[in-house]
Amino acid sequence: MCLGWVTATNSCSYKGLIEHLGLDSDNFQMTSLRPVYNWSHPTKVYVDLYVTSITDVNEKAQSFETQATIVLGWINEFTRWNASNFCGIFTTTIQKDKMWIPDITIAESIKAEFASVENPYVKMLDIGVVVLPQTVILTTACKMDLYKFPFDVQKCDLTVQSSLYSINELTVDPFSGASFMTASSKKAFQTQGEWELLSITASKSNLSTLGYVLDQLKFQITIKRRPLLYIINFISPVFCFLVLDVATFFMDSAGGEKLGFKVTLLLAISVLLLILNDTLPSTANEVPLIGVFCSVIFSLIGISILESILVDFLMARGDQIHSEALEDSTSTVTDSNSLPETAKDRSDERLTTLERLRQILKFRTAANPKGGAKTSGCWHRAAMIINTTFIIIYILAIIVFLSVVGKAWFTE
Numbered sequence: 001m002c003l004g005w006v007t008a009t010n011s012c013s014y015k016g017l018i019e020h021l022g023l024d025s026d027n028f029q030m031t032s033l034r035p036v037y038n039w040s041h042p043t044k045v046y047v048d049l050y051v052t053s054i055t056d057v058n059e060k061a062q063s064f065e066t067q068a069t070i071v072l073g074w075i076n077e078f079t080r081w082n083a084s085n086f087c088g089i090f091t092t093t094i095q096k097d098k099m100w101i102p103d104i105t106i107a108e109s110i111k112a113e114f115a116s117v118e119n120p121y122v123k124m125l126d127i128g129v130v131v132l133p134q135t136v137i138l139t140t141a142c143k144m145d146l147y148k149f150p151f152d153v154q155k156c157d158l159t160v161q162s163s164l165y166s167i168n169e170l171t172v173d174p175f176s177g178a179s180f181m182t183a184s185s186k187k188a189f190q191t192q193g194e195w196e197l198l199s200i201t202a203s204k205s206n207l208s209t210l211g212y213v214l215d216q217l218k219f220q221i222t223i224k225r226r227p228l229l230y231i232i233n234f235i236s237p238v239f240c241f242l243v244l245d246v247a248t249f250f251m252d253s254a255g256g257e258k259l260g261f262k263v264t265l266l267l268a269i270s271v272l273l274l275i276l277n278d279t280l281p282s283t284a285n286e287v288p289l290i291g292v293f294c295s296v297i298f299s300l301i302g303i304s305i306l307e308s309i310l311v312d313f314l315m316a317r318g319d320q321i322h323s324e325a326l327e328d329s330t331s332t333v334t335d336s337n338s339l340p341e342t343a344k345d346r347s348d349e350r351l352t353t354l355e356r357l358r359q360i361l362k363f364r365t366a367a368n369p370k371g372g373a374k375t376s377g378c379w380h381r382a383a384m385i386i387n388t389t390f391i392i393i394y395i396l397a398i399i400v401f402l403s404v405v406g407k408a409w410f411t412e
Contacts, residue, residue, distance in 0.1 A: 012087035020086075021079055023098050030099050034169065035076035042168055045102050046073040046175035047160050049200060049219045050184050053191040055137070057144075057154070057223075060281045064142035064156045066221070067115050067190075072132045073175060074102055080128035090126040101132065102170060107159040107207075107216070108140040146280060149288045150230035151409050153198070158219040159205075166212040174202040174217060194229070198222040230290070234272060238294050241265045242398065245301045248308075249391050259312070262305045269298045293405055300398065307390045314383035 018024050034043050048071040056065040076099065083090040099122065106112065115135040123131040142156035162170045176184075178201045185200055199222045207214045245265055251258045273294050280288055 012089075014089065014092050017081065017086050017089055017092060018094065021081065023079075023094055027098075030078060031097070033100060034165075035074075035078045035100055037077055040168075043102065043165075043170045044075050045104065045162075045170060045172050047071070047104065047172055047217055048175045048181060049158065049160075049202075050181060050188060051197060051200065051221060052135070052185070052188050054193065054195045054197065054223060055191070057142075057195060059144060059146060059149075059279060062142060062144055062281065063110060063139055064154075064221075065137065065139045067135070067137050068158075069133060069135045069188075070104075070160075071175070072102065072104060072134075074130055076100070076124075076128050076130045078128075079124050079130065081126050083126045091123060093121045093123050095120055096122045096132065099130065103162055103164050104160055104172070105163050106138065106140065107161055108142070108157060109138060110141055111139040113137050146288045147286045148409055149280065149290050150225055150227040150234075153222065153224045156221050156223070158221065159216050160219065161207065161214050161216045163214075165214075167206065167215040171215045172217040173204070178202055194226055195223045196226060198224050234276060234290060235293070238269060238272060238297055241269055242297050242300070245304055246395065246398070248304075249387070249394075259305065259308055262301060262308060266298065266301050266305065269294060269301065273298065289405060289409055296401055300394070300401075304390075304394060307386070311383045311387045314379050314386070317379045 015024075023030060036043060050069040050071070051066050052069060053067040054065070055067060056063075058065075079099070097120075101122075113136065115137050119132070119134055125131070138158070140156065140158060142154065144152075144154050144156075146152060160172055162172070174181075178199065181200045181202070182197075186197055189197060201220045201222075203218050203220070205216045205218055207216055245262060248258050248262055251261070273291075276291065276294060280291065
């Protein structure tokens with residue numbers, strides 16, 4: 001029986017099969033040329049991708065590091081044999097430098113290295129299929145949308161293509177379906193870190209470059225962030241600071257403890273903003289919602305500090321006017337009581353008419369001190385109206401803001 005250029009012989013050893021296929025020595029045709037008889041026929045390469053762990057996602061560098069198993073399979077028309085002529089041998093392995101290997105690369109790759117020692121062998125099937133599995137650690141570029149950080153879902157692409165052969169010479173297709181690759185990856189997933197694997201999908205595309213078209217197979221890996229750590233470290237503390245700031249409106253402002261406490265809250269949020277700045281990229285097209293969340297709360301507390309300063313000023317001004325009115329009343333009454341004795345002791349020449357009129361005016365003011373108390377009450381009343389109005393507007397603004405941010409965070 002003859003399959004292609006390989007003539008079948010009866011042998012029950014792997015060595016006889018290898019010699020029969022012409023792989024026992026260096027063969028230029030087997031190692032350097034596409035394994036097709038008719039060069040107008042493209043070589044079909046099938047690829048499966050299984051993600052076994054997500055080792056690092058760098059938001060600032062926009063990079064994605066995974067450990068993945070890439071399984072390549074292609075048709076080699078020169079390595080077909082009839083298993084019945086070789087005692088039922090339908091599969092064997094051989095060193096991969098003995099035959100042609102497709103130059104499959106990943107377009108988004110920044111760095112790639114083998115997770116263990118590079119696999120030096122390929123597996124051959126009697127129907128002419130050659131299989132090469134490799135477990136690699138891939139660092140690839142990934143455009144991340146961090147608008148909903150830390151409740152974000154990222155989609156990173158791994159584009160498999162040949163860098164030498166055009167679509168007329170080599171095609172790349174998925175071997176398994178998306179559901180099978182996703183289920184197998186989740187089953188083999190080795191880490192339970194910050195990221196959760198949602199799905200792996202495959203789609204076809206073409207790339208025109210240098211006058212010819214490359215066939216591409218794009219794997220899209222969808223991952224979801226587990227937000228619990230960021231809720232504990234960022235969102236909850238900032239929200240608690242906001243609640244404490246609202247509670248300060250019920251504190252006594254005397255002594256300056258209220259204002260000092262508010263400033264301490266502002267400084268605490270500033271520290272969290274600095275930590276957040278080291279995590280998020282500065283080149284994002286949109287400001288992440290967590291940045292808006294912290295910045296708006298920072299601004300609200302800043303505004304409440306200014307309102308507290310204004311209210312304290314108005315209250316202090318009213319107290320000052322009230323104390324001045326009391327001092328003037330006391331001094332004038334004292335002067336008026338001593339007026340008869342002063343008139344007796346002093347001579348008529350030194351007591352002028354102007355002094356007498358001034359003393360009479362102070363005496364009249366002391367007899368009716370309601371004007372100073374009325375002015376002091378106006379300042380206190382204005383401070384209370386401003387404070388009450390601000391508290392209502394402040395709480396309403398917080399409710400509206402948290403509702404809008406929560407809806408944007410959790411709406412798909």
